[in-house]
Amino acid sequence: MAHFDENAKPFSAKWLEERLAVSEVMRVLALEYWIPKNINFLWAMGMILAATFGILVVSGIFLLMYYQPDVKTAFDSVNYIIMTEVGYGWLWRHIHGVAASVVFLIIYIHMFTGIYYSSYKRGREMIWLSGMLLFVLFSAEAFSGYMLPWGQMSYWAGMVITNLFGGFTQDFAGGIANFPGFVEWLRGDYVPAQAFLTRFFMLHVFLMPLVIIGAIVFHFASLRIPHVNNQDGDNVDFEESAMLYKNGMKKESQVIPFQPVFLSKDVFVMGVYFILFFYLVFFHFEFAMDPVNFDPADGLKTPAHIYPEWYFLWSYEILRPFPFNFGLVAFGFAQVAFFLLPFLDKSPVVAPASRRGLFNIWFWVMVADMIALTVLGKLPPNDTFTPMGKVAASIFILLFIALPFITKNEKKA
Amino acid sequence: MSNRRDFMGMALGGFAALGGLGALYAAKRSWDPLPSVKSAGFTTIDLASAKENELVVEKWRGKPIFILKQPASTPKSDREIVINGARYLVQIALCTHLGCIPAFDGKNPEKQRFKCACHGGEYDSAGRQTFGPPPRPMDIPPFKIKGTSLVLGEEGPEYKKMLADGLTTKV
Numbered sequence: 001m002a003h004f005d006e007n008a009k010p011f012s013a014k015w016l017e018e019r020l021a022v023s024e025v026m027r028v029l030a031l032e033y034w035i036p037k038n039i040n041f042l043w044a045m046g047m048i049l050a051a052t053f054g055i056l057v058v059s060g061i062f063l064l065m066y067y068q069p070d071v072k073t074a075f076d077s078v079n080y081i082i083m084t085e086v087g088y089g090w091l092w093r094h095i096h097g098v099a100a101s102v103v104f105l106i107i108y109i110h111m112f113t114g115i116y117y118s119s120y121k122r123g124r125e126m127i128w129l130s131g132m133l134l135f136v137l138f139s140a141e142a143f144s145g146y147m148l149p150w151g152q153m154s155y156w157a158g159m160v161i162t163n164l165f166g167g168f169t170q171d172f173a174g175g176i177a178n179f180p181g182f183v184e185w186l187r188g189d190y191v192p193a194q195a196f197l198t199r200f201f202m203l204h205v206f207l208m209p210l211v212i213i214g215a216i217v218f219h220f221a222s223l224r225i226p227h228v229n230n231q232d233g234d235n236v237d238f239e240e241s242a243m244l245y246k247n248g249m250k251k252e253s254q255v256i257p258f259q260p261v262f263l264s265k266d267v268f269v270m271g272v273y274f275i276l277f278f279y280l281v282f283f284h285f286e287f288a289m290d291p292v293n294f295d296p297a298d299g300l301k302t303p304a305h306i307y308p309e310w311y312f313l314w315s316y317e318i319l320r321p322f323p324f325n326f327g328l329v330a331f332g333f334a335q336v337a338f339f340l341l342p343f344l345d346k347s348p349v350v351a352p353a354s355r356r357g358l359f360n361i362w363f364w365v366m367v368a369d370m371i372a373l374t375v376l377g378k379l380p381p382n383d384t385f386t387p388m389g390k391v392a393a394s395i396f397i398l399l400f401i402a403l404p405f406i407t408k409n410e411k412k413a
Numbered sequence: 414m415s416n417r418r419d420f421m422g423m424a425l426g427g428f429a430a431l432g433g434l435g436a437l438y439a440a441k442r443s444w445d446p447l448p449s450v451k452s453a454g455f456t457t458i459d460l461a462s463a464k465e466n467e468l469v470v471e472k473w474r475g476k477p478i479f480i481l482k483q484p485a486s487t488p489k490s491d492r493e494i495v496i497n498g499a500r501y502l503v504q505i506a507l508c509t510h511l512g513c514i515p516a517f518d519g520k521n522p523e524k525q526r527f528k529c530a531c532h533g534g535e536y537d538s539a540g541r542q543t544f545g546p547p548p549r550p551m552d553i554p555p556f557k558i559k560g561t562s563l564v565l566g567e568e569g570p571e572y573k574k575m576l577a578d579g580l581t582t583k584v
Contacts, residue, residue: 160511169548191475302514324548381533
């Protein structure tokens with residue numbers, strides 16, 4: 001039976017220790033959670049993402065107190081009440097908008113760091129998969145949040161994206177994959193209207209954040225056993241290195257504890273990041289505020305150009321240049337392609353791309369292609385840009401088809 | 414059934430699954446369009462005041478409806494509604510690609526067109542797709558002719574014939 005010291009002062013260290021095993025929890029979660037020494041600032045992106053998510057939650061709480069999920073008042077509750085009446089309401093809105101955009105930049109850096117250093121294989125598959133799940137969840141969170149100001153872009157993005165769930169056209173295979181009723185069910189109306197706004201409000205402020213928090217916990221947990229990768233893909237013996245470190249041989253050990261050594265470096269990178277972040281919030285928030293969305297939603301008028309936020313442009317450009325059915329297949333493929341990465345890469349080598357021969361070319365072509373898709377996604381569809389989009393989208397698909405062949409004969413470095 | 418504990422487990426699991434299914438059905442029904450939304454789906458439009466080659470935009474079920482009285486110089490089409498000899502093109506003004514509103518270009522009545530700015534789709538004077546990603550002509554809303562008026566949401570014989578001829582799809 002557990003022993004409780006009757007003389008321990010309530011809430012003293014000893015009292016808490018006996019009841020909650022605080023020091024043991026701290027030891028397991030932080031003081032003896034080992035991180036390789038051989039890493040660079042790119043390994044700080046995870047904590048930056050966690051901190052940015054925290055900022056989104058806090059700013060979101062303040063916005064939530066004045067936002068009204070009603071098609072008649074939503075627009076004014078944001079653009080009039082929050083922006084002009086609520087003390088510092090503009091601050092919460094600009095923080096929320098900028099963070100929602102910047103969080104995707106960091107997600108992409110985090111993701112491409114993982115790809116570059118082969119951090120998705122040799123026991124790290126679940127880290128990769130849960131990370132990709134978080135990407136999808138963040139995308140859903142960003143989209144549902146974009147509906148809430150109920151401006152022109154909210155309405156028409158809602159119209160276009162929910163239409164994607166109607167499936168293939170009616171002339172495809174006798175219409176077995178055509179679900180117009182599903183689109184109306186999703187919206188709760190024939191067009192985005194009150195039911196649509198309220199349910200996306202619920203998703204944005206409650207269900208999606210809840211699922212995201214769960215997925216973040218899972219993502220962290222999936223790191224415990226395979227551990228964090230390092231700059232050279234070295235297969236570090238964590239137990240031996242941890243022993244060396246604990247025995248005072250810090251120089252010989254290949255690892256450092258998460259708290260306080262790794263975290264101190266993380267906090268420094270975070271400091272640099274937040275200087276940039278708040279520079280954007282205070283001086284360049286307009287990049288995250290589409291001017292078209294400052295017109296109230298109007299179901300009888302489509303804006304001249306509809307385009308998603310920058311972080312969705314690449315996948316949007318894989319949908320847009322093709323005929324409907326093929327575009328939908330290509331778009332669907334683009335959404336799952338990155339999930340498949342650990343299984344398409346047939347090479348056992350865990351090393352930075354620069355030491356992986358053909359894979360290095362594959363990686364940089366992919367980065368260049370995604371940048372090209374992003375640029376093209378913002379340009380209007382016409383005789384010049386549509387064919388270019390087709391080429392860039394085809395390259396993206398071909399890259400994933402080619403990956404198993406490229407990596408199959410890779411020699412060990 | 415090897416023993417009583419297995420039976421208990423299966424009975425518990427079975428009832429829990431049943432309750433889960435019921436809850437899923439209730440959740441599905443909660444997301445359905447409300448009866449008030451469904452019943453507001455009828456609109457009557459008077460066509461008598463329409464002018465030739467001038468686009469009129471009405472609203473039905475929240476969706477924009479294009480009504481275009483065709484001048485004699487526009488090529489005839491079986492997708493038009495003819496009332497007392499006057500030809501009307503009536504269609505849901507949402508691009509069949511992903512639902513943006515195409516813009517009407519009637520500068521030349523012989524070659525009217527509808528152009529969607531979102532993804533570059535184009536339609537001819539009868540609302541048939543001629544360029545870009547739209548998979549089918551713009552949809553014709555269910556209609557019933559009453560004198561010189563149209564009731565949108567009700568299916569009249571002329572609409573049923575268009576459906577049967579494959580000129581439009583059910584919305």
